[in-house]
């Protein structure tokens with residue numbers, strides 16, 4: 001018997017894979033899968049290597065990325081492989097339905113509180129009541145503040161960014177995503193269509209001030225806000241422990257998030273595939289996920305640490321270097337999920353990038 005806490009993308013996807021061989025149950029604290037939405041829902045085509053992209057959760061495709069420096073100069077990159085804009089609630093529902101089709105049992109309105117681990121198995125406690133449940137394997141796919149990690153000795157000090165985002169009625173080019181690279185960590189305008197966009201900032205502090213400042217800079221009227229979708233984003237920790245006996249962590253709960261762009265959907269799904277292999281073939285989970293995504297997550301973290309200390313002037317110079325055609329061509333053809341595949345090429349094409357000492 002395997003129990004997964006959290007019906008986000010990582011938890012439900014893993015459930016569907018494990019259910020082919022095992023008896024799997026998922027507990028989710030909310031009464032509805034996919035809500036509340038706390039995500040901008042942009043991914044690269046790396047998602048299509050894992051899942052068939054269905055019309056009902058794909059709402060837009062992005063062909064251009066505009067990267068805007070503090071001095072308002074910008075570069076525009078034509079993405080040879082368009083980015084995908086997802087309806088996150090629909091993606092979560094789709095993954096849960098797929099798992100249900102494989103025989104997974106879902107219990108909504110069940111908030112995991114604690115567990116007791118003995119030689120005879122793991123007893124789980126929910127909602128602070130005497131609702132208990134026995135399992136052999138426990139998986140925490142329960143997001144950035146993982147209660148599973150906290151109650152099983154897997155929680156170490158973690159760093160978080162805050163993602164402050166709103167959906168806004170805004171006239172935009174529906175094929176172009178905008179990134180403002182000094183806005184906190186960075187800001188974004190992600191079009192759902194030519195009339196609606198997801199606008200937000202990721203920052204370590206002062207999310208409201210940073211968000212207001214982006215709206216002002218982009219001349220967006222506050223009254224056009226439709227609703228907020230903010231949340232916390234764990235910064236990847238290469239030393240985080242993700243396994244303790246028969247307890248495993250996955251996705252945001254394991255800090256499987258790119259520190260460059262704070263995207264974690266694809267990384268959580270990839271780690272789910274590795275955890276499925278680890279449980280099915282009795283392999284070392286940490287070795288497997290580190291082999292698949294650890295190198296790229298580590299490069300992303302080094303880049304993030306460097307960017308966090310940049311002055312506006314350095315950002316301006318960086319955008320200047322990236323505006324050269326030979327550099328843009330590299331960015332246009334490569335997925336940002338795999339920086340290890342192009343960072344060397346970038347440095348060889350523009351040795352002055354070494355001054356920024358990314359690696």
Ligand SMILES: Cc1cc2nc3c(=O)[nH]c(=O)nc-3n(C[C@H](O)[C@H](O)[C@H](O)COP(=O)(O)OP(=O)(O)OC[C@H]3O[C@@H](n4cnc5c(N)ncnc54)[C@H](O)[C@@H]3O)c2cc1C
Pocket residue numbers: 005006007008009010011027028029030034038039040041042043110111112113141142143144146147162163164165200229230231232233250251252253257262263264265266268
């Ligand atoms: C504002 C914002 C924008 C983002 N934009 C992007 C983006 O554009 N692209 C991208 O790839 N990533 C983005 N991310 C990150 C992305 O949302 C996460 O990496 C992704 O959701 C992680 O999936 P997960 O399944 O690990 O966790 P989650 O999606 O957080 O799912 C965890 C689930 O566990 C449940 N849960 C939590 N605690 C308990 C408990 N005690 N008991 C029972 N259930 C529990 C939760 O209700 C939730 O359903 C963004 C994040 C934020 C905050």
